[in-house]
Amino acid sequence: MSQNRRDFLKTVAAIGTSAGALSALSPNKVKAKSPENLSEERMGVLVDATVCIGCRKCEWACRGAHDIENGNIQDYADEKVFETNRRPDYDNLTIVNRYESSDEKLSNVKLQCMHCDHPACVSACIVGAISKKKNGSVVWDTDMCIGCRYCMVACPFQIPAFEYHKALDPKIVKCDFCDERTMEGKLPACTAICPVEALTYGKREDLLIEAKRRFKNNPDRYYQHIFGEHEIGGTSWLYIADKDLAGTVFPKLDNRTAPGVSESIQHGLFAYFVPPVAVYALLGGIMWLTKDKKKTEGK
Amino acid sequence: MKVTIKILLLLFICSLSVSAQIQSLAKHAQMNIDCKSCHVCDTPTKADPCLILCPRYKLEVVRHSPDEGPDHIIIDKIKVEKDLYKPVQFSHRLHSEMSLMSGGCSSCHHFNPPGNIVECSECHEPNRARTDLSKPDLKGAYHRQCMDCHYSWDAKVECADCHELNSSETESVRLEAMPSKSHPKVKEPEKIVYETGSDEGDLVTFFHNEHISLFNLECTDCHSNESCAQCHSQKEKVERPILADAHENCSACHDTEDDCTSCHMEMERAPFNHFKSSGFSLKKYHSDVSCISCHTAGGGFTGLNKNCISCHNFEDEDFDHGVTGLTLDDIHIENECADCHTETVYSKVSCDTCHDEDITYPASLPGTKK
Known part of the structure; x- marks a missing residue:
C-alpha cells in the first residue's frame, strides 16, 4: 500500500490525540475533587462500642425526631431483634446490632449514615441533590431527587434506603445527622438520649484526640484503631471497639476516597472536553483515510 | 510604653510565683499566689482543702468500711420535665460490701483527693453538649458505673431493674428494705480440687470450708480482686482462671518452696482431722474453737x-x-x-x-x- 507524507501525518495526529484521551482516562493522574466546603470545624460522633449496652433508645429517639411512629420506649428493650442482623431502612434510619465474638463477649454496634468526608452518594447523584454540609452532615434535597437510586448503589455502607412500598412519590431516606436539630443548637437525637453516652458528639478532630486518649488510658479495653479516621477518605462518624470492625460489622475498605476512582474515570472522560474531541477526531481521521482508499480503489 | 512595662513586670512576677510554687509546696500559703487558683473556698483547711478538681485516674485516697458509708443513696441529680422514671434508689452499703472483693471503693470512687467524698456531679457535667469530651457527662457516668458490671454479667438487665417508672402507682417499697439489705450469704464451696499437672503430684485438694472456719478468715482476706462476673455471669459457669502464680494465695501460710507434697498428691485428700493428725480429739469441747486460740504461737501448728x-x-x-x-x-x-x-x-x-x-x-x- 502506497502512503504519501500527508496521510502519514494525519494518522500520527489521530493516534496522538487518542493516546492523550487515554491518558486522561487513567485514574492515577486525575484526583477526585474534594468537597469545596470540607470544614475543619465539621462535627462528628465517636461511637464507643465497648460502652454501648444495646438498649436501642437511640432507635426510638431517631424515629421520634424524624416523624416516624416510634411507639412505647419500653418496647425497645425486647432483645429478640438482635437475633437477625438488621440494616438501616426507610423505617429505621439507625439500628443497633449485637455481635457475639468467639470469646462470647457481646458487642453492640449502632449503624447509620457515616456522613463521609468524600461521600460517594454526592458524587453519584446525577442531579446534585445530595451535598456535604460544612457541619459535616450529608443531606439531600427531596424536591431535586429524581429517584434514580444511584446513591444506594454508590454508598460503600449501603445506607440510603428507598420507600419501595410507596406507589406514589417514594423517597430516598437516610440519617441526616439530625440537621434540623443541630441547626437549632440541639444534639442529634440519638446522642442526646444515649444513657451511657456511648455516642459522643463533637468536632471531628477533637473526637479523634479523645479516641486516642481512651486507647492510651485503657489499652486492654480497645482494639487500637479508629474506624472512620481514614477509611474511604474519612467519615464523620468514628467507631472504636474491642475488636476490628472492618470485615465484620463494616466492609473492608480502602483509605482512598470512594468517589476517587469513579470520578477520575467519569471526569477524565470529559476533561476540558479534550477526550470527546479526540475520539471524534480519531473517528473522523479513520473515515477520511478509508474514503481516500476507496477513491484509489475506484481509479 | 508604660503599659508595656507594667505588663512585662506582671508577667515577671507571675513566673516567679509559679517557680516558687514548684520549689516548695509545703510553704505555699506564704507565697504570693491567689488561693482561688487552687482552692474553691475562702479558708481551706487540712481537713477540707476544697481543691479544684481535675479529671484524673486512679487517685483514691479515702477509705471507709462499708458501715461508715451511707446505707442508700437517692440519685436525683438529673431531672427533666417529663421524667419517665423516679429517682434511683441505690443500695450503697450492699454495693460497697461486695466491692471489697473486687477492687474496693475506688472501683466507683475513682478520683478522690483527701477530704470529703467527691460526688460524681462535681466532675461530671450534667450538660451533654459540652466542650470537654474527656469525661462522660453525669448521666453517662452514672449509667456506665452501673452497667460496666451489671451488663457484663447479664445483658438482659432492663431499665426497670433500677428505675421505677413514674407512672407506676405502687408506692416505693425498695427504700424501706434497703438499710437492712445486704448481699445474700455467698454459698461457699466445701472443697475445690485443682488439677495442676505438676510432677510433684497432680491434685491439690483445697478445703475451702476448713480454711474459713479453722482460721477465722474473712472473704476479703483471699478474694480482693475478683470481677463481679466471676459469680454473676449470664453464662452457666465462668471458667476459673488458673492463677498466674498459683501459689500466691497459699504461700502466706504454707511453705510452697520446699514442701510440695503436703498439698500436691496423686489422690484427693481427706478433710483435716485433728484426732488423726495429733491424737487429740476436738469433738467434745473444742469443736467450735478456732485454731489460733490454742495454737497461739505464730506460724507453726506444732503439738501442744x-x-x-x-x-x-x-x-x-x-x-x-x-x-x-x-x-x-x-x-x-x-x-x-x-x-x-x-x-x-x-x-x-x-x-x-x-x-x-x-x-x-x-x-x-x-x-x-x-
Whole structure:
C-alpha cells in the first residue's frame, strides 16, 4: 500500500490525540475533587462500642425526631431483634446490632449514615441533590431527587434506603445527622438520649484526640484503631471497639476516597472536553483515510 | 510604653510565683499566689482543702468500711420535665460490701483527693453538649458505673431493674428494705480440687470450708480482686482462671518452696482431722474453737501439751464447771478443784478423798449432767 507524507501525518495526529484521551482516562493522574466546603470545624460522633449496652433508645429517639411512629420506649428493650442482623431502612434510619465474638463477649454496634468526608452518594447523584454540609452532615434535597437510586448503589455502607412500598412519590431516606436539630443548637437525637453516652458528639478532630486518649488510658479495653479516621477518605462518624470492625460489622475498605476512582474515570472522560474531541477526531481521521482508499480503489 | 512595662513586670512576677510554687509546696500559703487558683473556698483547711478538681485516674485516697458509708443513696441529680422514671434508689452499703472483693471503693470512687467524698456531679457535667469530651457527662457516668458490671454479667438487665417508672402507682417499697439489705450469704464451696499437672503430684485438694472456719478468715482476706462476673455471669459457669502464680494465695501460710507434697498428691485428700493428725480429739469441747486460740504461737501448728491446764486456768474462782457438761450441786461447788481432780489430767476423778469406796465416778455424780 502506497502512503504519501500527508496521510502519514494525519494518522500520527489521530493516534496522538487518542493516546492523550487515554491518558486522561487513567485514574492515577486525575484526583477526585474534594468537597469545596470540607470544614475543619465539621462535627462528628465517636461511637464507643465497648460502652454501648444495646438498649436501642437511640432507635426510638431517631424515629421520634424524624416523624416516624416510634411507639412505647419500653418496647425497645425486647432483645429478640438482635437475633437477625438488621440494616438501616426507610423505617429505621439507625439500628443497633449485637455481635457475639468467639470469646462470647457481646458487642453492640449502632449503624447509620457515616456522613463521609468524600461521600460517594454526592458524587453519584446525577442531579446534585445530595451535598456535604460544612457541619459535616450529608443531606439531600427531596424536591431535586429524581429517584434514580444511584446513591444506594454508590454508598460503600449501603445506607440510603428507598420507600419501595410507596406507589406514589417514594423517597430516598437516610440519617441526616439530625440537621434540623443541630441547626437549632440541639444534639442529634440519638446522642442526646444515649444513657451511657456511648455516642459522643463533637468536632471531628477533637473526637479523634479523645479516641486516642481512651486507647492510651485503657489499652486492654480497645482494639487500637479508629474506624472512620481514614477509611474511604474519612467519615464523620468514628467507631472504636474491642475488636476490628472492618470485615465484620463494616466492609473492608480502602483509605482512598470512594468517589476517587469513579470520578477520575467519569471526569477524565470529559476533561476540558479534550477526550470527546479526540475520539471524534480519531473517528473522523479513520473515515477520511478509508474514503481516500476507496477513491484509489475506484481509479 | 508604660503599659508595656507594667505588663512585662506582671508577667515577671507571675513566673516567679509559679517557680516558687514548684520549689516548695509545703510553704505555699506564704507565697504570693491567689488561693482561688487552687482552692474553691475562702479558708481551706487540712481537713477540707476544697481543691479544684481535675479529671484524673486512679487517685483514691479515702477509705471507709462499708458501715461508715451511707446505707442508700437517692440519685436525683438529673431531672427533666417529663421524667419517665423516679429517682434511683441505690443500695450503697450492699454495693460497697461486695466491692471489697473486687477492687474496693475506688472501683466507683475513682478520683478522690483527701477530704470529703467527691460526688460524681462535681466532675461530671450534667450538660451533654459540652466542650470537654474527656469525661462522660453525669448521666453517662452514672449509667456506665452501673452497667460496666451489671451488663457484663447479664445483658438482659432492663431499665426497670433500677428505675421505677413514674407512672407506676405502687408506692416505693425498695427504700424501706434497703438499710437492712445486704448481699445474700455467698454459698461457699466445701472443697475445690485443682488439677495442676505438676510432677510433684497432680491434685491439690483445697478445703475451702476448713480454711474459713479453722482460721477465722474473712472473704476479703483471699478474694480482693475478683470481677463481679466471676459469680454473676449470664453464662452457666465462668471458667476459673488458673492463677498466674498459683501459689500466691497459699504461700502466706504454707511453705510452697520446699514442701510440695503436703498439698500436691496423686489422690484427693481427706478433710483435716485433728484426732488423726495429733491424737487429740476436738469433738467434745473444742469443736467450735478456732485454731489460733490454742495454737497461739505464730506460724507453726506444732503439738501442744494435752493437759488441760496447759491452756485452761481452772484455778480461777469464776470457773463455771457447767461448761464441762456437769453442773455441780450445792455441796460440791464449794470444793477445791484438787479435792476431786487429784491429777492434772482433769478427765480423771477420784471420790475417795471424801467418800467411801462404794461411791465412784461416774456411777455417782456430784451434780447433774446435761
